[in-house]
Amino acid sequence: MRPFEHLTVQASGDAIAALAQSDGDTTRLIAGGTDLLPLLKDGLVTVDRLIDIKPARALRHLAFEDDGSLRIGALTTLAEIERSAEVGERLPILVQAVADAATPQLRAMATVGGNLLQRSRCWYYRGPFNCWLKGGETCYMRNGENKYAAIFEQGPCRSAHPSDLAPALVALDATVTLESASGARTLPVAELLAPPTADERIEYRLNPGELITEIRIPAQSENARGVYLKAMDRRSWAFALVSAAAQLTIEDGKVTQARLVLGGVANVPWRVTDAETLLQGQPLTPELAAKAAELAVQGATPLTHNRYKAPMARELARRAVLMAAGMWPGNG
Numbered sequence: 001m002r003p004f005e006h007l008t009v010q011a012s013g014d015a016i017a018a019l020a021q022s023d024g025d026t027t028r029l030i031a032g033g034t035d036l037l038p039l040l041k042d043g044l045v046t047v048d049r050l051i052d053i054k055p056a057r058a059l060r061h062l063a064f065e066d067d068g069s070l071r072i073g074a075l076t077t078l079a080e081i082e083r084s085a086e087v088g089e090r091l092p093i094l095v096q097a098v099a100d101a102a103t104p105q106l107r108a109m110a111t112v113g114g115n116l117l118q119r120s121r122c123w124y125y126r127g128p129f130n131c132w133l134k135g136g137e138t139c140y141m142r143n144g145e146n147k148y149a150a151i152f153e154q155g156p157c158r159s160a161h162p163s164d165l166a167p168a169l170v171a172l173d174a175t176v177t178l179e180s181a182s183g184a185r186t187l188p189v190a191e192l193l194a195p196p197t198a199d200e201r202i203e204y205r206l207n208p209g210e211l212i213t214e215i216r217i218p219a220q221s222e223n224a225r226g227v228y229l230k231a232m233d234r235r236s237w238a239f240a241l242v243s244a245a246a247q248l249t250i251e252d253g254k255v256t257q258a259r260l261v262l263g264g265v266a267n268v269p270w271r272v273t274d275a276e277t278l279l280q281g282q283p284l285t286p287e288l289a290a291k292a293a294e295l296a297v298q299g300a301t302p303l304t305h306n307r308y309k310a311p312m313a314r315e316l317a318r319r320a321v322l323m324a325a326g327m328w329p330g331n332g
């Protein structure tokens with residue numbers, strides 16, 4: 001590994017100032033380091049300067065506001081969300097999303113900001129291949145080992161988004177606050193995460209010098225309930241093969257608001273607006289949930305080894321919708 005400078009900052013303002021004075025291409029923020037350090041060790045990222053933001057305690061908070069919204073500091077760890085009895089009570093979907101992510105040790109280090117910006121787990125990206133995402137010509141997933149690949153086409157890359165938190169945040173309509181020397185902006189998590197393009201071969205969009213300071217989840221209706229389900233090929237230390245996040249509001253026996261988002265099936269969390277529209281305004285029945293789940297996988301174009309993902313996504317979506325409505329046996 002080549003030498004680099006390691007700068008520790010105590011406050012977000014210091015991190016922003018340091019970013020503004022750095023070369024954006026060879027400077028990185030480091031939080032828990034659970035994704036960045038392996039990338040550095042494997043030579044997938046090279047830096048001249050690392051800005052360690054972990055001591056910036058003001059970025060580590062998790063609290064509901066009086067208006068019912070939840071503010072999550074970017075340095076809040078997945079374990080802190082998992083342990084929060086209040087989040088478990090008021091937004092169980094969030095706790096479910098982090099509870100099966102990685103391992104307890106990783107969750108103790110992994111931050112929310114880093115989780116959203118973690119890079120693809122595609123083995124062609126992580127391995128010694130000059131794949132498209134790394135600047136090459138070809139996405140080797142397409143004709144290679146594609147068991148874990150996306151089943152929806154969003155561009156040249158076929159890697160599936162690895163975050164468990166992201167689909168739940170999109171289902172909750174969460175926003176992210178970004179700060180830089182030129183000011184602050186807020187955008188939906190669903191816009192922060194974007195499929196890689198020829199010009200931007202990365203799964204998120206940050207402007208140069210930007211720091212994620214906070215994630216905010218708007219107040220949910222008191223009749224809203226959410227569920228996150230994750231299918232893994234082993235019980236722990238496994239990324240989602242497929243996941244489903246459903247957030248439903250049911251009033252007077254009808255679905256008044258629905259969000260359904262799949263993970264592990266596209267470059268970024270895959271929001272299924274057709275299914276949401278179908279559910280809205282209707283009394284939820286098992287048949288309607290099945291139809292919504294069918295819509296959730298409409299348009300999927302699986303590859304040779306990941307055909308299993310379409311029926312898996314359909315079934316997880318069906319169950320998540322029924323569970324969110326309290327209509328799944330044992331989850332009423």
Ligand SMILES: Cc1cc2nc3c(=O)[nH]c(=O)nc-3n(C[C@H](O)[C@H](O)[C@H](O)COP(=O)(O)OP(=O)(O)OC[C@H]3O[C@@H](n4cnc5c(N)ncnc54)[C@H](O)[C@@H]3O)c2cc1C
Nearest residue numbers: 031032033034035036102110111113114115117163164212
């Ligand atoms: C073995 C293993 C299994 C895993 N399994 C899962 C899983 O099942 N589900 C899941 O969701 N994740 C999983 N992960 C990923 C893990 O959750 C992420 O690595 C972690 O959340 C990243 O957070 P971090 O704080 O360590 O980020 P870092 O590694 O410190 O940073 C990651 C990226 O985010 C940037 N960054 C960090 N914080 C900020 C900020 N505030 N503002 C701007 N940029 C920032 C960094 O510059 C870097 O580019 C797994 C990881 C490992 C190693």
